[in-house]
Amino acid sequence: MTHASAPTSPTAAASTPDVVPVRRALVSVYDKTGLTELATALAAAGVEIVSTGSTAATIAAAGVPVTGVEQVTQFPEMLDGRVKTLHPRVHAGILADRRLPQHVATLAEHGIDAFDLVVVNLYPFAATVASGASADDCIELIDIGGPSMVRAAAKNHPSVAVVVDPASYGDVAAAVSRGGFSLAQRRTLAAAAFRHTASYDVDVASWMGEVVAPEEGASFPAWTGATWERAAVLRYGENPHQAAALYVDGAAAPGLAQAEQLHGKEMSFNNYVDADAAWRAAFDHDEPAVAIIKHANPCGIAIGTDVADAHAAAHACDPVSAFGGVIAANREVSAAMAAQVAEVFTEVILAPSYEPEALEILKRKKNIRVLVVAPPVRGGVELRPISGGVLLQQRDAIDAIGGGGGDDPASWTLATGEAADPATLRDLAFAWRAVRAVKSNAILLASGGASVGVGMGQVNRVDSCRLAVERANGLDTTDGSASAERARGAVAASDAFFPFADGAQVLIDAGVRAIVQPGGSVRDAEVVAAAEAAGVTMYLTGARHFAH
Numbered sequence: 100m101t102h103a104s105a106p107t108s109p110t111a112a113a114s115t116p117d118v119v120p121v122r123r124a125l126v127s128v129y130d131k132t133g134l135t136e137l138a139t140a141l142a143a144a145g146v147e148i149v150s151t152g153s154t155a156a157t158i159a160a161a162g163v164p165v166t167g168v169e170q171v172t173q174f175p176e177m178l179d180g181r182v183k184t185l186h187p188r189v190h191a192g193i194l195a196d197r198r199l200p201q202h203v204a205t206l207a208e209h210g211i212d213a214f215d216l217v218v219v220n221l222y223p224f225a226a227t228v229a230s231g232a233s234a235d236d237c238i239e240l241i242d243i244g245g246p247s248m249v250r251a252a253a254k255n256h257p258s259v260a261v262v263v264d265p266a267s268y269g270d271v272a273a274a275v276s277r278g279g280f281s282l283a284q285r286r287t288l289a290a291a292a293f294r295h296t297a298s299y300d301v302d303v304a305s306w307m308g309e310v311v312a313p314e315e316g317a318s319f320p321a322w323t324g325a326t327w328e329r330a331a332v333l334r335y336g337e338n339p340h341q342a343a344a345l346y347v348d349g350a351a352a353p354g355l356a357q358a359e360q361l362h363g364k365e366m367s368f369n370n371y372v373d374a375d376a377a378w379r380a381a382f383d384h385d386e387p388a389v390a391i392i393k394h395a396n397p398c399g400i401a402i403g404t405d406v407a408d409a410h411a412a413a414h415a416c417d418p419v420s421a422f423g424g425v426i427a428a429n430r431e432v433s434a435a436m437a438a439q440v441a442e443v444f445t446e447v448i449l450a451p452s453y454e455p456e457a458l459e460i461l462k463r464k465k466n467i468r469v470l471v472v473a474p475p476v477r478g479g480v481e482l483r484p485i486s487g488g489v490l491l492q493q494r495d496a497i498d499a500i501g502g503g504g505g506d507d508p509a510s511w512t513l514a515t516g517e518a519a520d521p522a523t524l525r526d527l528a529f530a531w532r533a534v535r536a537v538k539s540n541a542i543l544l545a546s547g548g549a550s551v552g553v554g555m556g557q558v559n560r561v562d563s564c565r566l567a568v569e570r571a572n573g574l575d576t577t578d579g580s581a582s583a584e585r586a587r588g589a590v591a592a593s594d595a596f597f598p599f600a601d602g603a604q605v606l607i608d609a610g611v612r613a614i615v616q617p618g619g620s621v622r623d624a625e626v627v628a629a630a631e632a633a634g635v636t637m638y639l640t641g642a643r644h645f646a647h
């Protein structure tokens with residue numbers, strides 16, 4: 100197959116000038132921030148400014164000479180501003196490759212003056228959508244002329260400089276006063292310009308697919324896009340031989356990637372992964388809650404009357420593993436909690452805020468990273484890359500997703516045993532929420548609003564049960580030696596049903612007094628019978644909480 104009309108480059112022999120002097124600029128901006136200062140600087144350097152409607156009016160009002168674009172095109176702005184700059188006198192002036200004599204001759208033949216600088220920022224489409232404006236109003240804010248000029252100037256960066264960000268106006272003034280932009284600067288500006296129009300088009304395409312033309316019956320769009328900007332180059336990735344960087348999604352609600360770091364060394368790749376798990380775990384609870392995470396799993400998680408109380412209980416679950424952990428609190432960190440945290444080597448602490456005294460205490464520890472993070476958005480969609488693609492799913496938050504069963508014990512079914520008293524039911528409800536922060540197969544034993552044993556990430560459920568019991572019983576929380584027997588009298592939560600009675604039996608034999616699990620196994624009757632035989636209360640939630 101041939102592509103007969105694909106243009107070939109006529110520039111093979113042309114050399115690209117390094118500095119291109121700026122004699123004529125096209126300025127068309129929605130956001131007028133810094134415009135007057137920019138225009139003043141351009142005019143002072145003898146640059147002719149051509150400009151559109153209200154941009155020209157703003158420049159003129161500042162007493163700076165400006166030529167209206169309609170004088171250039173000899174056409175009035177028309178169709179409510181849909182056509183202002185879309186004209187050969189504008190676009191040939193931007194696109195002529197000044198390295199080529201034939202392009203220069205063509206401009207001369209048609210009496211068109213070239214532009215050396217294009218300054219454009221676009222209609223605020225995403226902000227208009229976010230404001231809840233009508234579809235017609237959103238459509239009107241899809242900028243057409245702006246991206247056309249930006250792309251044209253970016254393509255023609257050997258001859259033209261393009262600026263899309265008011266934050267760069269200072270650099271423009273400096274470059275113009277030095278005689279023009281260097282080729283390296285023009286290339287950098289062009290790359291930024293294409294990023295700008297690309298992310299603008301992702302916003303438009305997403306909205307078109309999801310709002311204007313959604314596919315009937317489809318719960319996920321036919322196409323999805325996002326753009327990420329590099330926020331930090333990390334020291335290394337999961338291991339020292341892997342390079343890594345942090346990117347932020349400018350369109351997403353602020354989260355961990357936008358955290359404010361108040362203290363400590365730079366975050367590592369693994370710090371981010373663990374902090375994300377900690378954040379999700381802590382904010383799955385309505386009461387003051389603290390999660391201590393190691394390798395993306397909680398080694399302690401608790402609720403309490405306040406965060407100090409919750410932290411003490413979470414730490415007591417597994418003080419050995421808590422060493423070097425990542426701690427998240429779902430409330431402001433108090434001085435009392437900070438004092439406790441300062442006693443233990445901790446990689447990262449994250450919270451919505453810190454009491455000033457708490458911050459002082461934490462800042463005395465050289466190695467701890469202290470982050471302020473906005474509370475997570477409940478619900479929404481999460482992405483998981485796989486080779487060659489990406490999986491999308493609704494985030495696991497049964498209360499946010501809705502639909503029967505789940506977090507509220509009132510919706511559970513008592514499968515066997517006596518109905519739990521209020522304190523036991525509170526523990527079961529806590530354990531049920533906490534277990535979904537544990538990687539599958541997950542078993543979490545709890546007592547008094549705190550985990551006392553966690554079995555995580557095993558490839559069969561019976562091993563997770565054994566691990567949870569071992570963790571609960573194998574540690575004395577005061578000296579770390581003798582058996583603490585904490586499984587006896589605790590409650591247990593299982594993130595998914597017991598496929599056989601064996602796992603439940605391990606918990607029952609260890610003395611748990613109540614178990615909450617989804618139910619739904621073909622062998623539910625055997626599992627319930629094992630609990631019944633031991634007089635253990637068992638609730639079925641009807642919902643599963645795998646976390647892989």
Ligand SMILES: NC(=O)c1ncn([C@@H]2O[C@H](COP(=O)(O)O)[C@@H](O)[C@H]2O)c1NC=O
Pocket residue numbers: 127128129130150151152153154155180181182183184185219220221222241242243244245246
């Ligand atoms: N239609 C056009 O020819 C056109 N040319 C430039 N614009 C945009 O109009 C805005 C500036 O207009 P004004 O100077 O009137 O405020 C800029 O955001 C620019 O991207 C246009 N507007 C929309 O497409």
